Amino acid sequence: MRMHAHRSDTRLASLVLAFLLLIAAANSVFAQEVLSSWSDGAAKTRIMAFVKATTTEGTDRYVAPDDRIAVFDNDGTLWSEQPFYFQLGFMLDRVKVLAPQHPEWKAKEPFKSILAGDLAGVAKSGEKGIVELGMATHAGMTTDEFAKIVTDWFATARHPKTGKPYNEMTFVPMRELLDYLRANGFRTYIVSGGGVEFMRPMTEKAYGIPAEQVIGSTIVTQYDLVDDVPVLRRLPKIDFIDDGPGKPSGINKFIGRRPIFVAGNSDGDYEMLRWVTAGKGPSFAMIVHHTDATREYAYDRKSAFGKLDKALDEAAQRNWLVVDMKDDWKKIYPFEQ
């Protein structure tokens, strides 16, 4: 009789054992997979120490899940921004597509230079030229139409150096960091100077970041009826520039509380880095430093895109982590072998 009772206990014990093994396996997989494209070193260690401290109850650095908000710049932080912001690539392509409807562009900058393939000429048109370019390519359609234009562009456009789709030009270590933070109860936001409706069609798939967690520059939209069906028209009028000192304002407007984790890569992120690290509780700031001329690009102080000067100077004094892409990242792009 002892044996039979034992048989039943054994069945239960086997189940428990199987369950424990499953948990152990899951933990082991988890331990292996966290930030696996990051080199073992100070950068990875500091990030993990911050996440551990802020998610461990009972410690004085613990942060409740509601306040675990992480903000990420996009261009140069989550994906490449060289040889030019990818949104500029979109504008250049759109000008070529729209040119037949705009014969006047042949004589008008910056369109003339674009159509002649003269990027230096485009740069000469300055901020005024870029704004005009932005309005010509981003306004005049409904929000639904624009989303389709962007989606179609991402499906066909290719990066000039790698020949890969732009939405594959994302940094694997940063995608791992986003996953890791979310697995630890953080909500991850993009806070970018890029146009919000340019980014949204790709952020969910590329980063696991839904549309409502993308903060960016906006143009004015206007409610209208077409055959009694409501649409939102994109007007050629800037609503908000989410860059530099605009980033803390954008964070305040859209999120309404101060993040505790921030990642950027340029002086356009300087005020956001300051804002996040001025919070009363624990906070963490990191700068992606582009140091890898072979696998990506090497640039900082004199770059036209992603100039990193002031933030780099102050990083040590402010205890901001500077991530060296060449040394700290074992892998950069998803398509690398």
Place this chain on the structure above:
Amino acid sequence: MRMHAHRSDTRLASLVLAFLLLIAAANSVFAQEVLSSWSDGAAKTRIMAFVKATTTEGTDRYVAPDDRIAVFDNDGTLWSEQPFYFQLGFMLDRVKVLAPQHPEWKAKEPFKSILAGDLAGVAKSGEKGIVELGMATHAGMTTDEFAKIVTDWFATARHPKTGKPYNEMTFVPMRELLDYLRANGFRTYIVSGGGVEFMRPMTEKAYGIPAEQVIGSTIVTQYDLVDDVPVLRRLPKIDFIDDGPGKPSGINKFIGRRPIFVAGNSDGDYEMLRWVTAGKGPSFAMIVHHTDATREYAYDRKSAFGKLDKALDEAAQRNWLVVDMKDDWKKIYPFEQ
């Protein structure tokens, strides 16, 4: 031996039974609690039918969790807006607090009328006067300072009719609806003409809606340093009015996708109701109709606050649910017996 094996099986069976009972109890509690302040009738039935259809996989009206977004007007929809918008109550109180620092207000409208307790005089100052009043009471401080001012006000101010704190003047059936939608995988947003930084200090506790899911009117904020500490200053300049046709724009800007559920109570919500119900998939719109002069207020077409005219006229034709507060709600306020 059979007996002993049986003893072990019995233990297991007891556990399973206890577990099933627990589930049954939980379900029963759930069934009792869903929309319990709503009368059994067409309104409640229609709401529950929509939620069931959109959350049942395999049906043609099923909506994936990512797209289950519900938007709610605040004033008159989630809480009362009578005898005046509560944010106006805040402004009136602030003018009294700030008056000693502004001797010039004694001779200047709308401040003069406010200090004389003459609400009709305030109304006479028109939109220009109200904007001036808003700027005088909402700008000139940092965002942190303003949050404290609002929090302190909510802690002490009382509704002129009920004598209750304003954040208890919320509608219990709507709070139940928010809970019910969230329990079914919806994300609930406020989309209000009210100031976003006026609402955020109370929405989490009152509605379970976190700061980042509150969309409202905004003023311009500016990044600044005080003793080398970053602050955001609230400037006396309107950034965005989230009302009427502005509501679809606000939804697009902040959420970036079209909600499938909307609740409003006035013509200021008309375009938002149109926008949501013009989506390609299933959608649901409801209007809170203030019909209860005894427990709350009765008003619609001629009201200064919460005028409901066009939306009411078109509700039947557009299949928008009109909720009759008197008949459809068994309870209105949390403090009712």
